Structures are given as C-alpha cells and as structure tokens.
Amino acid sequence: MTGRRGGRPLVPAYLSTGGVARPSRPHLERLSVLTGAGTPAPAGLPAAQLALLDALDDGSLTVVEAAALLRLPVSAVRVLAAELIDRDLVLARAPIPPAGRFDPDLLKRVADGLRALKHN
Amino acid sequence: MAFAPSSTTSRTVREVGETSDAGGGIHLPDTARDLVKILVAGPFGVGKTTLIDSVSEIRPLHTEEPLSEASAQVDDLAGVRDKSTTTVAVDFGRISLPGGVVLYLFGTPGQQRFRALWDDIAYGALGALVLVDSRRIDASFDVLGLVEESGLPYAVAFNPFPDAPRHYTEEQLRTALDLDADTPMVTCDARDADSSVDALLALVQHLIDRNAPEDDR
Numbered sequence: 394m395t396g397r398r399g400g401r402p403l404v405p406a407y408l409s410t411g412g413v414a415r416p417s418r419p420h421l422e423r424l425s426v427l428t429g430a431g432t433p434a435p436a437g438l439p440a441a442q443l444a445l446l447d448a449l450d451d452g453s454l455t456v457v458e459a460a461a462l463l464r465l466p467v468s469a470v471r472v473l474a475a476e477l478i479d480r481d482l483v484l485a486r487a488p489i490p491p492a493g494r495f496d497p498d499l500l501k502r503v504a505d506g507l508r509a510l511k512h513n
Numbered sequence: 514m515a516f517a518p519s520s521t522t523s524r525t526v527r528e529v530g531e532t533s534d535a536g537g538g539i540h541l542p543d544t545a546r547d548l549v550k551i552l553v554a555g556p557f558g559v560g561k562t563t564l565i566d567s568v569s570e571i572r573p574l575h576t577e578e579p580l581s582e583a584s585a586q587v588d589d590l591a592g593v594r595d596k597s598t599t600t601v602a603v604d605f606g607r608i609s610l611p612g613g614v615v616l617y618l619f620g621t622p623g624q625q626r627f628r629a630l631w632d633d634i635a636y637g638a639l640g641a642l643v644l645v646d647s648r649r650i651d652a653s654f655d656v657l658g659l660v661e662e663s664g665l666p667y668a669v670a671f672n673p674f675p676d677a678p679r680h681y682t683e684e685q686l687r688t689a690l691d692l693d694a695d696t697p698m699v700t701c702d703a704r705d706a707d708s709s710v711d712a713l714l715a716l717v718q719h720l721i722d723r724n725a726p727e728d729d730r
C-alpha cells in the first residue's frame with residue numbers, strides 16, 4: 394500500500410474491507426489491543442487483512458494505531474480486525490476492564506505517572 | 514537500528530530519529546496493561562496537536578475520519594485547499610506511565626457537526642481537557658456544549674496567545690464560559706511539556722475528587 398502522490402492509499406478505504414461496512418463483532422474500541430496469534434497467514438487472505446496482520450508482526454497495536462499505520466479509517470480497521478479475529482489470526486482485548494475507568498486506583502496511577510513525568 | 518522501510522509501513526511511521534526509543538515504532542510496550550484516554554478538545558487552531566506533541570512519547574499520529582453526508586453539507590472548507598473528500602484528521606499521542614498504564618490523548622474537534630465522531634472517540638474516555646484560545650473564546654462554546662452533552666467530566670485549559678487582544682481575569686473567563694465552580698481552569702502553554710502535564714493533572718485530580726466517596730452521596 395505505497396502512498397501515491399497526494400498521500401492517499403491506492404486502495405480506497407471502502408474497498409479495503411471488500412465492501413463490508415460493519416464489523417462482525419459488536420464493538421472494537423479505538424483502544425482495543427490487537428495482537429497477532431502467531432499462526433501463519435493462510436493463502437488467499439485479502440490484501441488489507443494481510444497488511445493488518447503484517448503490522449502486528451512486530452508487536453501489539455491498538456485499533457487506532459493500526460488505522461494510522463495503514464492509513465485507513467478506524468471503521469475500516471474494525472472490519473478487518475473483526476474478520477481476522479473470527480479466523481483466530483488475531484486476538485483482541487479491551488483497553489481497561491469493563492467499568493474500570495473510574496476505578497480510583499487507576500486514576501491515582503494516572504496522576505502519579507503524570508507527576509513522575511514532570512520530575513524527569 | 515536497522516529499520517528497512519517495508520512497503521506497508523514506510524509511509525506513516527516516522528523515520529527512526531534521535532529521540533525515538535529502540536525501534537522507533539509505535540507498537541505497544543509489553544508492559545502495557547491498562548489503556549486509558551483523555552480527549553484534548555477545542556476548536557481548530559487552538560493548540561490541541563501542539564499540546565499532544567509536547568507530552569507524547571510518539572510523534573502524534575492521525576487517522577482520517579470520514580464525515581457523514583449530513584455534515585458534508587455544512588462543513589466549512591474555506592481555506593482548506595485541495596479538499597476533495599470530507600474527512601477530518603484526528604490526531605492522537607501516547608504516554609506510557611509507570612505501573613503499566615498507557616495514556617492516550619485524542620485531539621478532538623469540537624464542532625457540533627462532528628457529533629457522531631465525537632461520540633465514538635469519547636467512548637470510554639476518562640474525561641476531556643478543553644482548550645480555550647484567548648483570542649477566540651466564543652469558538653469554544655460548541656466544544657463545551659458537546660462535552661457537557663456527552664457527560665464527560667472536564668477541565669478547561671486556557672492557552673494564552675501573545676497576540677490576544679485583551680487580558681481576561683479568571684473570573685471573567687469563568688463567567689464568559691459559564692463554568693461550574695468546581696470545574697478546574699488552568700492556564701496552559703501547550704508548547705511546554707510541564708505546562709501541558711499540569712493541565713492534564715488538573716483534570717485527573719478533578720476526576721479523582723469527584724469520584725471520591727463523600728458523605729453526601
């Protein structure tokens with residue numbers, strides 16, 4: 394998917410998913426973590442799915458990071474990732490435990506971490 | 514470190530520079546456990562990307578988000594040359610904190626026509642830091658409206674531009690923005706990392722305070 398002049402990917406986003414507009418699973422968040430399952434990619438995998446799988450070779454990415462890397466809208470990456478998850482090629486996990494965002498301990502760790510940044 | 518540009522990644526990942534960590538990539542550290550996000554919201558040109566850039570460990574990335582047809586009708590593209598499709602760029606950055614927490618900052622445009630996009634980005638966010646431009650205070654009204662409608666807790670960071678026509682006192686600003694008494698408001702130079710971190714801390718402390726168990730709840 395080398396960018397051409399003007400910086401747009403050669404394959405438009407709406408074709409990258411093979412025309413599928415909605416992911417097969419309920420909700421992949423922007424910060425859901427995608428990790429490659431480590432199994433070899435089967436033959437005949439669509440190019441955009443393969444590109445996403447390749448991007449996960451070097452480590453985990455969030456959905457939004459994968460979108461930035463592949464220059465696709467988040468909505469397209471959701472579709473691609475869901476298909477790879479359905480085929481057990483990619484694992485996904487939620488960014489934080491459900492209902493965990495107002496966990497006092499989590500907020501305290503964010504605050505402590507930010508304070509530590511300042512003293513560096 | 515060798516980083517041969519592959520055909521799929523060379524265009525969007527930054528070059529490995531002197532400030533990058535090993536590999537220079539954007540893959541998550543293995544220690545990443547809890548991923549949280551804060552919205553950095555404000556009108557165009559207020560300094561959202563500047564703030565994100567000042568604290569992010571990766572150079573801010575962006576996604577191009579298509580806007581709905583409804584918004585395309587009213588989207589003001591004046592001054593945006595060569596704009597053939599209606600998308601909006603959403604910048605984001607990342608800070609890995611000790612303890613396995615990774616904080617993401619999403620620069621979020623605050624116009625009402627971005628409502629659907631806003632809702633998607635705001636999903637699961639801890640809160641929002643609303644940037645206010647000292648030259649265009651009224652440009653932040655839409656943003657504040659969106660934040661309040663979405664129920665996100667927020668703090669206001671006032672970014673004083675040197676060429677601002679006048680100086681406001683905190684009281685005048687609070688009145689102009691119609692802020693609740695307990696909504697934190699800080700002055701923030703988005704170019705300065707410590708100043709940006711202070712603004713984020715003001716928000717996080719507000720989140721801690723409002724979630725603290727109190728007798729009257």
